[in-house]
Amino acid sequence: MEYFHWCVAPNMQVPIQPKVKTIKFGDGYEQRIQDGINSDLRSYSISLTVRRDEDLWxxxxxTLHAGYKAFLWRNPHTHKEVKVKCQSWSVNVMNTTATITATFEEVVS
Structure with missing residues (x-):
């Protein structure tokens, strides 16, 4: 499995929304349970600024991972390796640098 070795900016956003199944009963009562064994997978909104030639790499x-192939990435806050996929990213090209923003989604496959 390939490794994403580029360093991301420290202002990374990590929205957290565990998956929960809810059954609603009468009079406002409800029952909640965890939805599956991997119900707390994270997504990471990352950005990095690199030299113009490095943005191509x-x-x-x-692009080679095509939005569905997983790769390894080290979370800069926890320093843990995380298996992720990236379905969307954008590249903002300037004169000498480029800024890349992407969303990495944790996977367990």
Whole structure:
């Protein structure tokens, strides 16, 4: 499995929304349970600024994984390796640098 080795900016966003099944009964009562054994997978909104020539390598890496192939990435806050996929990213090209924003979604396959 390939490794995403580029360093992301420290202002990464990690929205957290565990999957929960809810059954509603009369009079406002409800029962809630965890939805599956992997109900707390994370997504990471990352960005990185690189030299103009390096953005091509990152774009090629993400394109080769085609939005469904998983790769390893080290979370800069926890320093844990996470298996992720990336279904969407954008590249903002400037004169000497490029900014790449992407969403990494944790997977367990």
């Amino acid at each position: 990152i774009d090629q890496f993400l």
